[in-house]
Amino acid sequence: MKTFNEIGAYVLLMFQAFKRPDKGRVFRRQLMMDFEALGTNSLGLIIILSLFFGAIIAIQMAYNIDNPMIPLKTIGFSTRQMMIVEFAPTIMSLILAGKVGSSIASEIGSMRVTEQIDALEVMGINPANYLILPKITASMIYNPILMVFSIVVGIFGGWLAMIVTGLSSSVAFIEGVRSWYDPFTVTYAIIKTLVFAFIIASVSGYKGYTVKGGSVEVGKASTQAVVYSSILIIVFDLILTQMLLT
Amino acid sequence: MIELLNISKSFAGQKVLNDISTVFDKGKTNLIIGQSGSGKTVLMKCCIGLLDIDEGIINFDELCFSDLSIKKKRTTRKKMGVLFQGGALFDSFTVEENVMFPLNMFTTMSLEEKLDRVNYVLKKVNLVNANHKYPSEISGGMTKRVAIARAIALNPQYLFCDEPNSGLDPKTAEVIDALISDLTHEFQMTTVVNTHDMNSVLQIGQKIAFLYQGDLWWEGDKDEILKTDNKELNDFVFSTELTRRIK
Ligand SMILES: Nc1ncnc2c1ncn2[C@@H]1O[C@H](COP(=O)(O)OP(=O)(O)OP(=O)(O)O)[C@@H](O)[C@H]1O
Numbered sequence: 319m320k321t322f323n324e325i326g327a328y329v330l331l332m333f334q335a336f337k338r339p340d341k342g343r344v345f346r347r348q349l350m351m352d353f354e355a356l357g358t359n360s361l362g363l364i365i366i367l368s369l370f371f372g373a374i375i376a377i378q379m380a381y382n383i384d385n386p387m388i389p390l391k392t393i394g395f396s397t398r399q400m401m402i403v404e405f406a407p408t409i410m411s412l413i414l415a416g417k418v419g420s421s422i423a424s425e426i427g428s429m430r431v432t433e434q435i436d437a438l439e440v441m442g443i444n445p446a447n448y449l450i451l452p453k454i455t456a457s458m459i460y461n462p463i464l465m466v467f468s469i470v471v472g473i474f475g476g477w478l479a480m481i482v483t484g485l486s487s488s489v490a491f492i493e494g495v496r497s498w499y500d501p502f503t504v505t506y507a508i509i510k511t512l513v514f515a516f517i518i519a520s521v522s523g524y525k526g527y528t529v530k531g532g533s534v535e536v537g538k539a540s541t542q543a544v545v546y547s548s549i550l551i552i553v554f555d556l557i558l559t560q561m562l563l564t
Numbered sequence: 565m566i567e568l569l570n571i572s573k574s575f576a577g578q579k580v581l582n583d584i585s586t587v588f589d590k591g592k593t594n595l596i597i598g599q600s601g602s603g604k605t606v607l608m609k610c611c612i613g614l615l616d617i618d619e620g621i622i623n624f625d626e627l628c629f630s631d632l633s634i635k636k637k638r639t640t641r642k643k644m645g646v647l648f649q650g651g652a653l654f655d656s657f658t659v660e661e662n663v664m665f666p667l668n669m670f671t672t673m674s675l676e677e678k679l680d681r682v683n684y685v686l687k688k689v690n691l692v693n694a695n696h697k698y699p700s701e702i703s704g705g706m707t708k709r710v711a712i713a714r715a716i717a718l719n720p721q722y723l724f725c726d727e728p729n730s731g732l733d734p735k736t737a738e739v740i741d742a743l744i745s746d747l748t749h750e751f752q753m754t755t756v757v758n759t760h761d762m763n764s765v766l767q768i769g770q771k772i773a774f775l776y777q778g779d780l781w782w783e784g785d786k787d788e789i790l791k792t793d794n795k796e797l798n799d800f801v802f803s804t805e806l807t808r809r810i811k
């Protein structure tokens with residue numbers, strides 16, 4: 319029952335958030351601030367993680383295909399494929415759920431407990447629209463960009479690992495990266511990233527917006543934001559994979 | 565003019581406001597007084613629609629505010645200025661940006677006009693040279709004054725102040741009271757002030773409503789309050805040694 323109430327409250331809040339902003343200029347300024355807070359500030363983390371992840375996939379593949387029947391270019395192919403279909407969209411979103419989700423929930427939550435949201439409300443502003451919509455928009459625009467970075471850097475990481483360890487030649491790896499390319503995998507990755515970006519920003523926004531109490535509850539809400547968005551991301555990963563790839 | 569008719573409000577079965585009817589007049593400073601926990605803040609939040617009332621009607625002049633949809637309530641709220649008990653400044657904005665915020669949202673003024681207005685209201689509350697400070701960098705009393713400046717930035721028709729001078733030194737408290745009173749008369753606002761400070765009551769109490777455990781116990785003005793023989797009100801008014809001796 320409680321779950322149903324929460325889903326209902328979440329949907330209602332999203333209806334409030336998805337209204338035309340009162341002032342376009344103010345919305346754009348909020349958006350710019352959120353680009354920086356939610357996107358640019360995550361770029362470094364995503365690059366480092368993707369670099370290492372790409373390297374690790376490539377090395378593991380190299381050890382696993384210790385069989386002369388399997389061509390060496392499989393390493394490059396698998397690294398690319400893993401980065402595009404799973405790491406860049408899903409694992410990266412899970413990491414962002416932790417980083418961005420908790421920051422959205424605690425920012426909005428502390429505004430709630432210090433009556434800043436009430437102050438917006440009594441000025442005649444729609445707080446959900448003012449606070450949550452820019453964050454959802456910023457995430458849905460920036461996360462696909464982060465995803466592209468992640469793919470490129472991950473493949474580069476794999477290539478670098480092959481050069482350094484000598485497990486495969488540069489030529490074979492690059493040939494692998496260029497083999498059996500299906501453009502739909504990128505579309506699939508973008509769709510997933512967009513859905514996950516929406517989940518992260520909206521669920522964390524909801525959790526922060528509905529905080530009641532004080533700073534302890536803000537902490538709890540930001541933990542819950544991470545837990546709920548992570549679970550939803552994995553569930554939707556399964557649903558979308560089933561829908562799009564079969 | 566704001567009219568309250570038979571307002572009741574409970575939280576989880578506990579009655580906080582009990583059948584309250586009163587009128588807050590235009591161009592007057594209307595005070596709600598009472599002990600801590602008597603329901604002043606709840607009554608004010610009901611008036612501005614942040615809390616839904618269980619029963620009763622709230623009229624803003626000719627408009628039945630309590631029956632409006634959230635969207636229409638927001639339109640009406642553009643004519644209100646509200647000062648929260650804790651100030652509720654936006655902590656990611658500077659003092660100047662805080663005061664400018666309503667101007668950004670609801671006017672088409674140029675930046676210079678907005679800055680003029682911001683500096684004008686900041687001067688009214690006696691705050692200069694703090695424009696670029698963040699709320700975490702200013703004192704409690706300054707926070708209150710910035711919040712008042714923000715509340716009056718748009719020349720509201722209705723002004724609500726929840727304990728505008730609690731936590732201020734007596735001198736600044738008096739300045740704030742005088743300011744609220746001046747603004748009320750100058751712009752003919754309907755002003756509602758929550759307070760438990762007897763100095764304010766005697767200084768600006770043109771109309772006083774005394775809340776006692778959720779009931780509207782007594783109404784009158786600052787002259788009548790000293791002569792009343794209402795026991796609970798007397799206990800409240802003459803609660804300190806000093807006032808008892810003077811009496
Ligand atoms: N959101 C709420 N949920 C439950 N009870 C509440 C809520 N808000 C206020 N109350 C209760 O209502 C009563 C009146 O509270 P209120 O904040 O109006 O007091 P007040 O007169 O403003 O006191 P103070 O002078 O200390 O600010 C208190 O007993 C409080 O516990």
Ligand SMILES: [Mg+2]
Nearest residue numbers: 604605649726
């Ligand atoms: Mg109060």
